[in-house]
Amino acid sequence: MNVAPASAAVVYSEKLWPNVWIWIVVVGISGAGILILAPISMLAGYLAAVGIFLLIAILLLTSTPRIEVTEDTVQVGRANIERRFVGSVEGFRGDDATAQRGTRLNGLAYLCIRGWIGPVVKIDITDETDRTPYWLASTRRPEKLVAVLTGRPPQSAS
Known part of the structure; x- marks a missing residue:
């Protein structure tokens, strides 16, 4: 795995942020903190709700992967490969x-999947020293990512 040089121009970038419904679920889970601790103290319930929300939000935001394509490399989550x-x-x-x-999933494939993003892109890996046959990555713009990686104009969504 190689790291892209700082001077490499980024031709595609996407951050796989959580959808709105994920945040609604996080608020609901946080609200459970109020219900659990309200019999003890409403203040403790509110503090628990805020703490739970902050903890989950920090975990979601810090674990959000990025897809980045430069002229020389492709990065999907933590994986990097030369184009x-x-x-x-x-x-x-x-x-x-x-x-x-x-x-249709191959057990050796590298996965960067997020359940809140439906479309995926399959990127075949031709490096003979890498046992990974392909990468499978969630993306909100599969046609654009395919176009960038293949050099062909984007196809319309079907």
Whole structure:
């Protein structure tokens, strides 16, 4: 794994932030802190709710992966590879994306999947020294990522 030089121009960047419904769930879980500790003290309940919310928010935000493509490298989450080792690239939506994450998944594939993002991109790896056959990554813009990695204009979503 190589790190991109600071001077490499970024041609694609995406941060896989949690969706709004994830934050609604976090608020609901935090609210449970009030219900659990209210019989003891309302203040303790409110403090627990704030603490739980802050803890989960920090965990979500610090674990949010980035997809970044430069002229020389591709980074998906913690994985980095030189673009010369990128083979075919395909984007999937709907049932096809679900199948890629499930029944069609190779156990040796590198995964950077977020449950709140439906579409995925499959990036074949051609490095013979790497046992990983492909990367499978969640993305909100699969057509654009495929276009950047293949050099072809984006195809419309199906």
